[in-house]
Amino acid sequence: MAEFTLPKNSQLREGRRWPLDGDAKKKRDFKVYRWSPDGGQNPSMDTFEIDLDKCGPMVLDALMKITDEIDSSLAFRRSCREGVCGSCAMNINGRNTLACLTHIEDLGDGPVRLSPLPHMQVLRDLVPDLSGLYAQYELIEPWLKNDQPAPDRERRQSPEERDRIDGHYECILCFCCSTSCPSYWWNQDRYLGPAILLQASRWLVDSRDNHVGERLDELEDPFRLYRCHTIMNCTTVCPKDLNPAKAIAGIKRQISERG
Amino acid sequence: MPDSVNPSGLTAIRDSDVLRRVRHLGSARSGRSEWRLQRFSAVALIPLGLYFVVSVVRLARFDEAGARAWLAQPLPAGLMLLFCVAILAHAFVGLRSVAADYVHGRLGSLAAILLLWAAVIVLGLAAALSILTILLGR
Numbered sequence: 158m159a160e161f162t163l164p165k166n167s168q169l170r171e172g173r174r175w176p177l178d179g180d181a182k183k184k185r186d187f188k189v190y191r192w193s194p195d196g197g198q199n200p201s202m203d204t205f206e207i208d209l210d211k212c213g214p215m216v217l218d219a220l221m222k223i224t225d226e227i228d229s230s231l232a233f234r235r236s237c238r239e240g241v242c243g244s245c246a247m248n249i250n251g252r253n254t255l256a257c258l259t260h261i262e263d264l265g266d267g268p269v270r271l272s273p274l275p276h277m278q279v280l281r282d283l284v285p286d287l288s289g290l291y292a293q294y295e296l297i298e299p300w301l302k303n304d305q306p307a308p309d310r311e312r313r314q315s316p317e318e319r320d321r322i323d324g325h326y327e328c329i330l331c332f333c334c335s336t337s338c339p340s341y342w343w344n345q346d347r348y349l350g351p352a353i354l355l356q357a358s359r360w361l362v363d364s365r366d367n368h369v370g371e372r373l374d375e376l377e378d379p380f381r382l383y384r385c386h387t388i389m390n391c392t393t394v395c396p397k398d399l400n401p402a403k404a405i406a407g408i409k410r411q412i413s414e415r416g
Numbered sequence: 417m418p419d420s421v422n423p424s425g426l427t428a429i430r431d432s433d434v435l436r437r438v439r440h441l442g443s444a445r446s447g448r449s450e451w452r453l454q455r456f457s458a459v460a461l462i463p464l465g466l467y468f469v470v471s472v473v474r475l476a477r478f479d480e481a482g483a484r485a486w487l488a489q490p491l492p493a494g495l496m497l498l499f500c501v502a503i504l505a506h507a508f509v510g511l512r513s514v515a516a517d518y519v520h521g522r523l524g525s526l527a528a529i530l531l532l533w534a535a536v537i538v539l540g541l542a543a544a545l546s547i548l549t550i551l552l553g554r
Contacts, residue, residue, distance in 0.1 A: 288431060292438040343517050347440060375443045379516060383447040386513070412448050 172201030175227050181208035185261065186268035187219055189231065192279050200279070203228075204268070209261060216269065217245050217256040220283075233283035240396060243331030247283050248272045253333035255396045274336035276345070290332055293349050297357040297375070302368040318364035325359035325404065327397050328352065334391035334401050340384040347380035351391035351401035354382065358404035361411060369411075377412050385409075450509055457506035464499040471496075484550055493551040500543040508536045 163169075172191055177184060185207050192200035205223050212222050217238055224231050234244040238257045245256040250270050261269065277285035303312070335341045335350035349357070357376055360366050376382045382405070391401040471492065475483050487493055515528040 288434050289438060292435040295435055296438050340517065343520075346437065374445055377445050377447055378443040379447040379450070381443060383451055383513075384517065386517075409451060413452065415448075 166199060168199055170199050170201040172203035174204045175206060177206035177208060181206075181210065183209035185209050185219075187223070188268045188270045189220075189223070189283070190272035190279075191231070191282055193281055202270075212261075214260055214262065215257055216249055216259045216261055216264075216271070219261060219269070220245075220256060220271070231283075232281040241329060243329035246274055246331035246333050246336075246396075248275055253337045253394045255331060255333070258396055274332060276342040277336055285336075287332060289345060290330075290335060290350070290352065293353045294330070294356060297349070297353055297360070297372070299356050299360060301360070301363070301366050302371075303366060305367070312365040314364050321362040321364070322359060324399055325355060325362065328355055328359075328399055329397060330356075331396065333394045333396055337390040337394045339388060339390070340386060344380060344384050348384035349376075349381050351385070351405065354385070354408060355399065355401040355404045358408055361408065370415075373408070373412050373415065376408060382408060382412075450512075453505055454509045454513075457502045457509070460498070460502045461506060464495065464502055467495055468499045487547065487550045488553060490551070493547050497544060497547050500540065500547070504536050504540050504543075508532060 169190075187205045187207055188202045189205060190200060191203045192198075205219075205227055207219050207222060212219050215238075217235055220231070220233055220235070224233075233247070233256075235257065236242040236244045238245075240255055240258045243255070246253065247256055248271070249256065249259055250264055253274060256271075271283060273279050273283045273285045277287070280286050301312075330352060332350075332352050334355075335345075335352040338351055340348055341350040354376075357372065361369055361372055366372075385402070385405045387402055387406070389402050392399075392403070395401065471486075475486065478486065487496065511532055512529065515525060515532065519525050519528045
C-alpha cells in the first residue's frame, strides 16, 4: 500500500547545530539529513552554518567544506564535480538534482535542505542504496545484441540512424528521475522506472541492435512498463535535460505497432 | 558466526539476490491491450460524452413519457448503450490501474480486481437492461 506517513524509524528529529565561528556577511544555513546505521537512532536534520564568502559557488562545494572543516563524518557520494558522473544526485530544497550543478545563489533565501534521493533505502546520511536500480539496469541487458557475424570494421549506421540515439546516450544514471517518480516510489520492486526505461529505449532505437522483439517482450508488462502514467516528473528534474517520458511513450508506441 | 546473522553476510546475500528479485517472475507479456482500451475508450468518450450531455440537457424539458419515447428510438438507444460500454470500460481500466499502483499484496489486489469486475458487471447489466427494456417497449 502507498505510504502517506513516514515509518516510525524514519521520522526526522531536530539534529545538531554547527554554529559558525565569528561574524560572516553571507551566512547560510545548510540543513543536512543525517542517519547512521549504528546506534539505532532515528534520522535527524543537522544544521551547518556556512560563510558563503569562504565557500565555492555550488552546493557540492558547501558539502565538501562541511566534510573538510566542520564534520568529517558526513557521508555523500561525489566524483567528477561537473555533472558527468551522476554520483552527487540528491534532493536539494525538495527537488532531485546534482549538487555539483546547483548554484547556491539560485536556491533563493532561507536554509538549504539536503536529503538523500527520496523513497530509497538510506545506507548513511546522503547515500542511498542504488543496488535495485543497478539490477534493473542489468535486467534490460544494456549492450549491443546482434546475431549477424561481426564485420571486419565497425557496424555502419547512417547519420539519421545515429541521430535517433541522441537524447538517450547522454544519460549519466544519476537516478534523479526514477526517484522523483511516484509510480517508482510505490512499485520500485516491479516498475523499471524512467532511468532504466530510457536506457531500454536507447537499445531499441539503435539500428545496429537486432533484438528489438525480444527486448519489447521483456518490457511488455503491466508493472515493468505500464506503471508509467506520464506524470512527467522525470523530464522536469533531469539535470541533463533529457526526456525519459518521451522515450517511455516511444516504447509503448513500438509495442502497439507490433499488432 | 553463521552468515545469516553476520551483517556482512546478510549484505552479501541481499546483493546476490537483488537481480533475482528484480527479474521476479518474468515479463507478463501483456498490458498492450489494456493500454489500447484506455486510449480508444477515451477517444470514443469525446463524441459519446458530448452526445450524452446534450441529450440529458434536452431531456430536462420532457416528461417521463417523452423521455421514454425518445429512448425507444434505435439511434438514441444505441448511442446510449455505447456510451455506457465506453465509460464503464474506461473506468474499469483506470481503476484497475489505480489498484495496481496502490494496492499491494496478493490478497489485496485480488480483492480489488474482483470488486471492480463485480461493480462493472452489475452496473453494465443494469444500464444495458434498462435501455433495452425501454427500447423493446416492455
